[in-house]
Amino acid sequence: MASATVPTSLSPQSSASSAAEPLLDVQDLSVEYQTLRGPVQAVSHVSFSIGQGEVFGLAGESGSGKSTIAHAIMRILHSPAVITGGNVLFDGDDVLEMDMDGLEAFRWRDVSMVFQSAMNALNPVLTVGEQIADVIQRHQPKTTKQQAKDRAAELLDIVGIDRNRVDDYPHQLSGGMRQRVVIAVALALKPQLMIMDEPTTALDVVVQKDIMQQIEYLKKELGFSILFITHDLSLMVEFSDRIGVMYAGEIVETTNAHELFNKPLHPYTQGLMASFPALVGPKETLTGIPGSPPNMLEPPSGCRFHPRCSKAFAPCPLQQPSLREVEPGHFVACHLY
Amino acid sequence: MTKTVLTAEQWQLAQSPDPVVLEVRNLTKHFPVGGMFRSKHVHALTDVSFAIRRGEVLAVVGESGSGKSTTARLIARLMEPTRGEILFRGQNVLQTEKRGASLSYRSGVQMIFQDPFGSMNPTHSVAHHIMRPLQIHHKVERRSDLLPRVHELLATVGLNPPADIANKYPHELSGGQRQRVAIARALAVDPEIVLADEPISMLDVSIRIGVLNLMAKLKKEIGIGYLYITHDIASARYFADRIMVLYAGQMMEGADSDELIGNPAHPYTKLLLSAVPNPEVALGQREVVARGEPPSLIDPPPGCPFAARCPQVMDVCRKVMPDVQTIAPNHWVRCHLYGEGSGGTAA
Ligand SMILES: Nc1ncnc2c1ncn2[C@@H]1O[C@H](COP(=O)(O)OP(=O)(O)OP(=O)(O)O)[C@@H](O)[C@H]1O
Ligand SMILES: Nc1ncnc2c1ncn2[C@@H]1O[C@H](COP(=O)(O)OP(=O)(O)O)[C@@H](O)[C@H]1O
Ligand code: SF4
Ligand code: SF4
Ligand SMILES: [Mg+2]
Ligand SMILES: [Mg+2]
Numbered sequence: 276m277a278s279a280t281v282p283t284s285l286s287p288q289s290s291a292s293s294a295a296e297p298l299l300d301v302q303d304l305s306v307e308y309q310t311l312r313g314p315v316q317a318v319s320h321v322s323f324s325i326g327q328g329e330v331f332g333l334a335g336e337s338g339s340g341k342s343t344i345a346h347a348i349m350r351i352l353h354s355p356a357v358i359t360g361g362n363v364l365f366d367g368d369d370v371l372e373m374d375m376d377g378l379e380a381f382r383w384r385d386v387s388m389v390f391q392s393a394m395n396a397l398n399p400v401l402t403v404g405e406q407i408a409d410v411i412q413r414h415q416p417k418t419t420k421q422q423a424k425d426r427a428a429e430l431l432d433i434v435g436i437d438r439n440r441v442d443d444y445p446h447q448l449s450g451g452m453r454q455r456v457v458i459a460v461a462l463a464l465k466p467q468l469m470i471m472d473e474p475t476t477a478l479d480v481v482v483q484k485d486i487m488q489q490i491e492y493l494k495k496e497l498g499f500s501i502l503f504i505t506h507d508l509s510l511m512v513e514f515s516d517r518i519g520v521m522y523a524g525e526i527v528e529t530t531n532a533h534e535l536f537n538k539p540l541h542p543y544t545q546g547l548m549a550s551f552p553a554l555v556g557p558k559e560t561l562t563g564i565p566g567s568p569p570n571m572l573e574p575p576s577g578c579r580f581h582p583r584c585s586k587a588f589a590p591c592p593l594q595q596p597s598l599r600e601v602e603p604g605h606f607v608a609c610h611l612y
Numbered sequence: 613m614t615k616t617v618l619t620a621e622q623w624q625l626a627q628s629p630d631p632v633v634l635e636v637r638n639l640t641k642h643f644p645v646g647g648m649f650r651s652k653h654v655h656a657l658t659d660v661s662f663a664i665r666r667g668e669v670l671a672v673v674g675e676s677g678s679g680k681s682t683t684a685r686l687i688a689r690l691m692e693p694t695r696g697e698i699l700f701r702g703q704n705v706l707q708t709e710k711r712g713a714s715l716s717y718r719s720g721v722q723m724i725f726q727d728p729f730g731s732m733n734p735t736h737s738v739a740h741h742i743m744r745p746l747q748i749h750h751k752v753e754r755r756s757d758l759l760p761r762v763h764e765l766l767a768t769v770g771l772n773p774p775a776d777i778a779n780k781y782p783h784e785l786s787g788g789q790r791q792r793v794a795i796a797r798a799l800a801v802d803p804e805i806v807l808a809d810e811p812i813s814m815l816d817v818s819i820r821i822g823v824l825n826l827m828a829k830l831k832k833e834i835g836i837g838y839l840y841i842t843h844d845i846a847s848a849r850y851f852a853d854r855i856m857v858l859y860a861g862q863m864m865e866g867a868d869s870d871e872l873i874g875n876p877a878h879p880y881t882k883l884l885l886s887a888v889p890n891p892e893v894a895l896g897q898r899e900v901v902a903r904g905e906p907p908s909l910i911d912p913p914p915g916c917p918f919a920a921r922c923p924q925v926m927d928v929c930r931k932v933m934p935d936v937q938t939i940a941p942n943h944w945v946r947c948h949l950y951g952e953g954s955g956g957t958a959a
Binding site: 449480482483507508510547549550552553554563568 | 675676786787788789810816817818819820821822825845846847850851870873883884885886887888889890891905
């Protein structure tokens with residue numbers, strides 16, 4: 276087990292600002308779901324950091340642990356989930372040690388979250404303006420009702436919705452517009468970090484592109500950092516500065532987005548890249564990855580990817596590979612390197 | 613208004629030696645909605661026409677609500693069209709089969725759904741799911757031939773060892789395995805056409821391509837033709853021979869896959885293609901072709917449904933729905949920018 280632990284000194288740092296302290300530093304995080312059928316090790320010894328103004332992407336298939344990490348950072352994991360190890364440092368403070376008051380200030384003000392089905396989580400009996408104003412007034416009690424409403428209208432503007440729709444109810448808006456409202460709520464308190472868990476997965480590509488361009492623009496204007504989660508590798512490479520690829524609860528490869536796209540080293544990342552048909556270029560027969568993601572109640576021994584790996588060799592089923600810096604800034608957990 | 617907007621000739625299908633198996637003409641579905649008198653209509657699908665040859669894949673792409681599933685459900689005879697014709701092996705299915713689909717049509721045209729979880733009964737084994745269509749459609753001579761045929765079908769879709777898989781229950785299978793069982797079940801009745809409605813969109817990304825490759829193998833080896841419904845245009849390029857673009861229930865453009873993606877003509881097709889994530893072009897650098905969202909389908913105004921978003925919109929677009937224009941071999945488009953006398957110049 277200890278072999279999987281990444282010493283903090285070695286943990287993949289933001290290449291841009293390795294000297295400066297990262298905004299978010301996740302160190303050796305482990306999370307378990309204690310189910311009736313046994314413990315599910317959903318996240319195992321995961322480490323990464325996000326610098327000021329940086330977009331860090333977490334890629335991986337469904338069930339690989341991406342959302343569990345997001346929820347652990349926000350401290351919104353519920354039973355049967357238990358954080359079994361690690362630290363989450365935000366601006367130097369340990370989020371996992373915060374008390375209720377500390378968390379109240381931390382959520383939304385320091386870090387906010389947009390999740391996949393968030394657009395369906397809006398309250399149907401409140402107007403979108405009321406829902407945004409609500410968040411503002413809850414955290415800034417001195418704000419008057421009118422001030423909060425004005426700010427809500429301004430936020431709608433910012434996310435590309437006509438401010439006249441501030442009195443609309445959620446059902447009067449399309450899915451794409453509702454997701455923009457959720458982003459407006461997330462921006463309301465000017466957080467330094469936004470966690471976006473599949474923010475556009477339920478939307479069509481045209482709407483998705485519009486929203487992602489808007490977020491890109493806002494990020495440049497406002498300077499926040501983003502933890503970006505998606506299973507769509509193309510979108511991830513396009514939008515992120517650095518990427519961590521997850522498989523069965525572990526980060527198996529991490530480097531900057533272009534390096535990952537042009538030179539994936541881990542066989543799983545290579546397989547993922549060979550799973551997406553391209554829109555341009557020569558038409559090749561793709562192979563995908565044989566088999567299917569593991570049952571996390573009984574994860575495979577050694578390298579968790581070995582039953583599906585075409586390059587597996589003797590040590591793979593026996594020994595768990597640890598994340599090592601194979602090339603400058605490029606970390607891979609695989610016995611081949 | 614019921615002239616056929618697109619004929620098989622406009623796809624130059626006559627050039628192909630393979631016979632047309634399925635053809636639809638002016639397929640239309642307007643759902644009555646709104647209050648007690650149901651006086652309004654959702655124009656889910658209007659005048660859609662196309663043909664599919666033996667062993668050919670036609671992809672239908674479009675945004676959510678564009679009418680893709682409605683097209684498949686009408687052809688599967690799960691509901692009645694408002695108007696239009698469905699021809700299977702040259703027979704007008706709507707006339708020969710007044711009530712739903714006959715046994716022979718159901719075995720000729722099979723459907724695979726998006727949700728591999730919803731399409732199976734949790735209390736029945738895999739073997740049961742595949743035996744039933746074999747029995748209903750009298751596909752085996754003797755009872756003792758049933759199980760061997762089930763195993764054969766499971767092996768065909770790459771589920772090994774077949775004898776083990778046959779005894780499993782749906783909850784014991786992964787999503788990809790369930791979708792393969794659904795394909796085996798469709799194959800059991802020897803269909804000529806498979807209507808595949810987003811068959812891979814709910815699967816894990818690493819196993820999607822395997823299911824597409826399997827469908828491609830069956831096309832090549834057995835000659836199955838597919839109507840492949842997807843919102844993922846890159847997967848359409850990978851799997852389909854031809855692509856048709858739907859917008860707000862209407863056909864906008866169609867061509868051979870590479871032609872459509874390489875030389876898109878319709879402003880909406882261009883918008884769709886420009887929105888596909890592309891790691892090689894940074895988001896900020898990409899031109900914005902059009903904003904906004906699809907129009908309401910409830911009793912829509914006349915003219916081109918894309919007019920409200922189209923950067924090249926002209927006066928005529930808001931009045932007249934454009935006809936189909938052939939602009940290159942096997943490539944047609946419905947847009948006033950193309951063709952003579954329509955008030956525009958070809959781009
Ligand atoms: N039974 C119904 N009654 C009224 N409207 C309907 C009905 N079924 C479908 N529609 C409408 O018809 C239009 C087309 O629906 P359809 O399901 O064909 O879209 P789709 O292209 O398959 O979309 P998606 O990508 O979301 O699956 C939509 O506006 C939908 O709301
Ligand atoms: N409430 C829960 N109870 C038990 N197991 C869970 C629960 N939520 C998630 N898991 C398991 O934890 C693992 C990681 O899940 P998740 O973080 O949601 O993955 P992702 O977001 O990458 O799809 C999966 O194996 C999943 O089945
Ligand atoms: S450690 Fe072995 S099994 Fe795991 S990815 Fe590397 S080669 Fe494959
Ligand atoms: S017909 Fe007119 S509105 Fe429609 S796509 Fe063509 S130019 Fe645009
Ligand atoms: Mg998730
Ligand atoms: Mg559909």
